Amino acid sequence: MKRVIAAGLGGLMLALPGAAFANVVTAPKIPVRDFFKNPEKTNFQLSPNGKYISFTQPVENRLNIHVMPRGGEAKRLTTVKDRDIRQYFWKGDDHLLFLKDNGGDENFHLYAVDRDGKATRDLTPFDKVRVELIDDLEDHPTDVLIGLNKRKAEVFDAYRLNVKTGELKMVAENPGNITSWVTDHKGAIRVAQSTDGVTSSLLYRANEKSPFKTILTTNFKDSVAPLFFTFDNKRLYAASNLGRDKVAIVEMDPATGKELKVVYQRDDVDVDGLRYSKKRKVLTAATYETAKMERHFFDDTTEKLIKGLQGKLPGYEITLQGNKNEDAWIVSAWNDRTRGTRYYYDAKADKLEKLAEVTPWLNEQQMASTKPISYTSRDGLTIHGYLTLPLGSEGKNLPVIVNPHGGPWARDSWGFNPEVQFLANRGYAVLQMNFRGSTGYGKAFWQASFKQWGKTMQDDVSDGVNHLVKQGVADSKRVCIYGGSYGGYATLAGLTFSPDLYACGVDYVGVSNLFTFMKTIPPYWKPYLDMMYEMVGNPEKDKALMESASPVFHVDKIKAPLLVLQGAKDPRVNVAESDQIVAALKKRGVDVEYIVKENEGHGFANQENRFEAYEAMERFFGKHLGS
16 A cells, blocks of 8 residues: 655543552652653564565664664664654665654655665755655666745645655656646556635546646535546545535545445445555455444455464554565554553464564553543534543542643544643643544534634633543642644643643643734645635634634633743744744733743754753743642
């Protein structure tokens, strides 16, 4: 299957038997840095021939790529000192490619390193240009397809790149409205998506010599996302909610845009993932998320493989990455209390071989369990979320950290979260909620968030707090709110529009002023600006709405202390967003602590900056909540 690299987080209470408090298991206080330091080893991948295993491991506190032959000694390939290498992949058996930006500016460059580590090359050495992967062209020995916005900052043209020679050739020029390109199984660009900001179109061509023709146009509120071609390259699989509320996997005729059949759908949640075996040319599974990620199998071989591994590793979720022959696999085993262990699995011998624990210094038995919960909003929507109680807690009258997710058109998922575990270890209950607008719950739930920043979206957060108070879980006087990106906005909105609900707040790269936020978005977001106007607000037509929802204009209502964390190079939420709110609060004499990092962007990526941020957070919560 093609690899796609992206360029940027259930029983309500843990009941105790009887009153045997002497037998309660509690966790020791774990050093804050243990939660946030780089993994010992992570991101294991197999070379296409299955003879080599790659992974990243810290070198001078930065994650760098290492490679070892099966059963041999590992060799370091890179020595990057300014940023961790978090996104990389094999290109054939002799090269590895990785992405890296400068200080968090998200203008990613694509680098190549030889398997012997002798040469590292910047393949896209262009200033203020971002690279995006279109297709790794798995069957070609040297070429990949990438998108670059070097001709025009707002749009990405498609290029064919030889990773060995560095030769770069444009293969599709963006007319100005294309937002993505899709290849067939031979690596030919045959499908594209375009937008005018409000309507989206699907374009198709029979081959690379033919012109693109528009086959389907929808409002952005409807989604038809092409996934990949059928194995004969004649039809197209897509994730579509056209004519339905929930996203379904469908097969469509790319020449006409007509839906031919539904491959898999559900009534409760979106189904937006589809997996296949390139070797055997069969669909293997559809993926969807309820409280956890789940699979619907189409293929007996895959189902037997997954269930067999689950039987060998009970209590853990399983994800796989295989070699080209599909007889060797990297197995990731993890759950809500651990990043887990990575294994090499020999399918022919049915043998698991342990490669590494990702964070061996964190004892799974000392971590807290994360449980799915749900509650009803004040206007009748069911809001799903997750509650994590401190290990050994009765779940009564606790200090609580409310942690709304970023996006906002994303979602929280079940799994290991170092922030949540850190906070639970300090004695706080942690509430995460998928407020209206969160993805995966259908079209109507998503659209219910339109022009509701600081309004009903914020009510969903507040209603979660009130739910925990009514359940007796939360001490109403000891509730703080913390979030990043949109979650940072929700923090500011919570302190502003429900000031009596929170004892304190932590805003991490959050929006404070909807007007300036709209003016400082990255250039490649410009094609979506009209859509943003419909979803968030139009600065001219919705001036009163946006002003009423911008915390910076209502700082007179904020009375709780605030900690603000910001990256100076953030391309999504400009540093001015934090500067504004901090200046306004200081002018009023409100207690606000401000940490800005010059070498960071939308979040703190470098380990030493993470340490400083979470140590400050620990002091801040300890001061205002106790434990």
